[in-house]
Ligand SMILES: Cc1cc2nc3c(=O)[nH]c(=O)nc-3n(C[C@H](O)[C@H](O)[C@H](O)COP(=O)(O)OP(=O)(O)OC[C@H]3O[C@@H](n4cnc5c(N)ncnc54)[C@H](O)[C@@H]3O)c2cc1C
């Protein structure tokens with residue numbers, strides 16, 4: 001019995017979500033009285049670093065065909081390693097690739113499968129995990145009844161801590177099927193943190209009146225080192241690119257800070273942002289529903305407030 | 321000869337689209353029996369938006385372009401018939417309902433995969449996730465049961481029925497892949513534009529076949545023990561618009577996010 005966590009390493013580097021998964025695996029292993037083993041697929045520079053976040057050992061499958069994402073080959077590799085180390089809990093991040101793998105590995109292992117969990121297993125009465133449902137409006141507590149369990153962890157559910165030193169790395173080669181899909185291109189926006197991983201987000205809505213006014217939002221984001229987002233009508237009318245659309249039908253985010261200017265706070269918008277740790281709302285309408293979901297509210301014209309907030313932040317950055 | 325030329329490099333596509341029903345987004349979420357069961361009283365159900373707006377519409381577009389057939393499948397009890405009829409009104413050709421109320425994604429996936437095994441399809445389309453349980457799980461499981469390639473969160477697909485080029489959303493960008501032959505895809509925003517059923521479609525839907533079939537196997541991997549409501553915000557603190565230094569101070573000292 002052991003816990004196996006899959007630490008994604010796109011372009012050879014670990015993302016924050018990969019470290020979170022390792023740290024979570026360590027907490028789960030502790031609750032289950034066993035060890036947390038981390039798995040890395042494809043080329044990466046520093047697999048041993050995962051020891052710092054709680055892996056007692058790292059298994060590194062070095063086959064560079066694994067640098068290309070293919071759900072069939074990746075899930076085969078992960079399942080083989082899980083069998084090899086006798087893992088009965090396999091943990092993924094709730095990421096694009098994690099979502100494509102959780103179900104596949106779960107089926108291969110004939111496991112109980114649960115995605116987007118946000119708690120350490122409670123073993124008092126079975127194997128119980130919590131996940132957020134109904135777009136953040138409730139939590140459900142599930143009992144996973146099969147011997148094997150395959151789960152994915154909701155991002156930002158745990159504050160990572162550094163625990164130990166680097167771990168021993170065991171390299172492994174596996175007999176893998178050839179991929180049926182060929183990745184032609186990976187186009188990612190460089191320079192900014194992608195929305196699902198961003199800690200700080202500045203977002204704006206129809207209250208901006210038009211795309212030509214976005215300069216103040218971009219400037220505020222630059223001062224903070226934040227990623228920009230927007231409400232759906234703004235993306236739908238082409239004021240902002242689609243990948244900035246947050247909410248129920250866009251990206252769901254959970255940053256530490258979400259600043260919303262000129263967004264009314266419709267329930268479908270809240271569904272994607274209500275897990276943010278701190279929410280600041282700037283709206284000139286005191287009745288705007290968003291104020292009910294906010295930690296801090298400023299009831300005023302955003303065209304006055306946003307530049308003023310930017311100045312205040314610049315001053316703060318200079319002094320800190 | 322000429323006939324062969326016309327058909328060259330273009331294949332009809334038979335696509336299976338998986339549709340689910342979810343509570344309408346503004347529905348009030350409440351529970352009965354001390355948090356044991358979801359209270360469906362007064363809750364209106366709709367077709368899951370990703371299934372309706374993107375997966376179903378793109379499948380219909382491909383049928384219109386290449387010829388073929390669109391079948392929709394739902395795993396659910398008779399309460400699902402209303403969303404199935406809507407899918408037929410939008411333009412699906414026929415429907416099948418596996419008559420069981422699933423408790424887990426893997427059981428749902430098993431039913432869909434069994435149906436595909438006994439009725440061959442060129443592709444299976446799903447939504448990227450259901451908006452109630454937000455699992456994004458069923459697609460991966462169906463592809464595993466069928467041993468097919470899987471493209472999650474597809475925002476674009478070009479295909480001639482044989483060879484397909486698919487763009488999928490990944491963190492901070494997109495990944496473009498190619499595949500030959502059958503595959504499973506989950507639909508994200510951008511794959512198609514929403515279609516509203518017209519009167520003719522609604523009338524025609526009544527005459528289209530809806531086959532109800534029994535479920536296979538046991539649904540024994542998961543159970544929901546209870547629900548609860550997350551702690552809400554303790555209340556908003558209003559800040560003087562003239563005093564943004566105060567907001568910055570609170571973000572730094574009180575909530576420690578900057
Ligand atoms: C099925 C479904 C799914 C949806 N999914 C999403 C989703 O994923 N994401 C999403 O965002 N929406 C979604 N929507 C749309 C949602 O219901 C709202 O229509 C949308 O969020 C409103 O966008 P908004 O707040 O930018 O615009 P509005 O509702 O028009 O609000 C603009 C706000 O700006 C304020 N304002 C105007 N001028 C100023 C000023 N000078 N200074 C300060 N404040 C000002 C106004 O008081 C108002 O509150 C969905 C809807 C449906 C039906």
Ligand SMILES: Nc1ncnc2c1ncn2[C@@H]1O[C@H](COP(=O)(O)O)[C@@H](O)[C@H]1O
Nearest residue numbers: 338340395446447449450455456457458
């Ligand atoms: N009961 C169901 N019947 C048919 N398809 C379903 C069902 N549940 C989920 N799906 C499909 O699977 C997708 C992903 O659902 P989920 O994994 O539950 O988030 C949905 O968008 C649907 O296309």
